[in-house]
Amino acid sequence: MPALAKAAPEIRHRADDPVAARHLIRSGAVTGTTAGLAPGYVQGNLAILPSEYAADFQRFCAFNPKPCPVIGISEPGSPYVPALGEDLDLRTDVPGYRVWRDGELVAETDDVTGYWRDDLVGFVIGCSYSFEEALTEDGIEIRHITLNRKVPMFETNIPTAPAGPFRGPMVVSMRPLKPADAIRAVQITSRFPAVHGAPVHIGKPEMIGIKDVRKPDFGDPVPIEADELPVFWACGVTPQAVIGRARPSFCITHAPGSMLVTDIRNTRMAIL
């Protein structure tokens, strides 16, 4: 190339720290998925409900900590969760929201300020990104990351413990692993109960009601090699599926892959 041809100025969002990442999302400079933003920091699933549903939903989460590990709750009417980030604003800091009325999707937006109400309670729920980072740092390959796909997810026959209107089967995510890596993954993810913890199943999808492990109900399929076992973790899509069944009068959730970036380091989610 001719030496005088200058490269186009690279637009590089400095989103290596979570505060900067949220500001870029808030300003609209970052849209879509939050995968790869603020590496090392916890990202959360989001569910925002009117306060009349909040006690039942919180009880549901308490009864089902593996699929629904609550890592933050806002005061009724407040869009802030200072424990997860001093300036964090639930109305603007997620790049994609879904707004639901009576169980029907009524809007997809990158800002829910106009939908905010003084009776809303936000629940932030741990996400598998945190334990995937710990697995990757241990040298374990995560197939859907390698293939740049969404994690495959399945509705199962594993019941959740109901609370009020919230009930329904557990949704799980699946990662194919060699047996020795599966054992190591049990050890690593057991240290992270606030981000789904240890697997709920290994090796025999039919036992948890999965008819075809190559055809996920949500996300993308990934191949399972002959020397691998499918390993299943409780998934943060479970609360969304349960809310969908409960058909609350009003609800806001994050759009798939558009998570809430927090100031909590992933390593701080480890109990040991």
Next chain:
Amino acid sequence: MPALAKAAPEIRHRADDPVAARHLIRSGAVTGTTAGLAPGYVQGNLAILPSEYAADFQRFCAFNPKPCPVIGISEPGSPYVPALGEDLDLRTDVPGYRVWRDGELVAETDDVTGYWRDDLVGFVIGCSYSFEEALTEDGIEIRHITLNRKVPMFETNIPTAPAGPFRGPMVVSMRPLKPADAIRAVQITSRFPAVHGAPVHIGKPEMIGIKDVRKPDFGDPVPIEADELPVFWACGVTPQAVIGRARPSFCITHAPGSMLVTDIRNTRMAIL
């Protein structure tokens, strides 16, 4: 039954504590297996070698801590291991010994005092009894215990790291478990690195060179149900197999199932 018919006096060996158990063994009142003796206390595999082999063997164990977790070593020439029991005597406190010369079995006896030499070093190696107790206390069924059989053991294609003349494949024990119990068993046994620790394999016996999981190389076969996975742990028979291959000029081992009862509580083997 007539009220006057007195029951025959029950001979019940009071071997609930390890010191009493060793004294009963030493006196000849207890023979054969030590299974069920001094519940709650660590039992060990035993390997006694001339000092010329001791450094290589200890290095072999250090290189292969999963099959060969050393929990005690005697001073050269001494039959005592006070760290495992103040009065513990390696010559008399195991109910069955095997004596080997140049790799050939030359005697089976319950007392090796006559074979003792002032250059012998005793190695006590952790045993799966300790983690099986932790699994059972968690409500997990151990199939071979239910069936009153020996645990099924297999030679694998998993290499050990060699040291001097000591080399050869890892021997593993197998326990069939439901997938959720297998995950729990990984968690529990990970806490016990000094008694073989976490499993080395799960679910695919052919991957570790096991042709027929129903036909163990040592111990007894146990059934594996359709809703179970075979789970494999490194086994304390590995050092015996490796010593057998090395054919040292002289060696004493415990007979299968006749372990060394120690004063260490199983719970003290847990790192967490």
